[in-house]
Amino acid sequence: MAGFQTTPWRLISGILGVMCLVLMATLIMLRNNSFTKPSIQPTPSPGPNLEPQKDSSCQKMWIGYQCNCYFISNEMKTWEESKDFCASKNSSLLQLQNEDELDFMNHIRRWYYWIGLSYNKKHSAWLWEDGSALSQTLFSFPQTVNIQNCIVYSPNKRFLNEPCRKEMRFICKQLI
Known part of the structure; x- marks a missing residue:
């Protein structure tokens, strides 16, 4: 019986076959990891943590982030109705304080929302x-802003003015 001889092509195809199997296994692991539910537990990181935090201080259906609880509505209300709803939940319409909070909101949903900003004629x-002034460094408004309208926030850090009587989703913010 003759000894088993391996041709170079058989060796190359065997190596390539093993490499394909390893690559496939790696892709399957990456795909499974990318589709798993993101952790909502706070994780230490050197930069701002943009993940919602599960916090026992927040009511059910509210999201915790940086010592605040946020309610992101799916319900449509006028600006005044939204303000009243938030007040009934011991909160107020969203007041954005800093760039981190703005980035956090940008990752929440992809709709337009009433926020707690309106024009004070007086x-x-x-x-x-709460009566505090708008930070000009944090926000830029379009040139044509109708003072009869209220401000809507969109996830791409844009602020639009819409008639206050228009029904939109809204975000409530509550200090913990």
């Missing part, structure tokens, strides 16, 4: 519900 300025 002070001739855009003010938050």
Whole structure:
């Protein structure tokens, strides 16, 4: 009986076959990891953690982030109705404080939302519900803003003015 001889082509095809199997296994693992539910537990990181945090201080259906709880509505209401709803939940319409919070909101959903910013005729300025002034460094408004309207936030960090009586989704914010 003659000894088993391996031709170079058989050796090359065997190596390539093994490499294909390893590559396939790696792709399957990566695919499974990318489709798993993201962790909502706070994780230490050097930069800002943009993941929602499961916090026992927040009510059911609210999302915790940086000592605040957020309610992102799927329900449509006017600006005034949204403000009243938030007040009934011991909160107020969203007031964005800093760039981290703005980035966090950008990752939440892809709709337009009422926020707690409206034009105060008495002070001739855009003010938050708590009476504080709008930070010009954090926001830029379109040139044509109708002071009769209220401000809507969209996830791409854009602010639009819409008639306050229009029904939109809204975001409530509650300090923990």
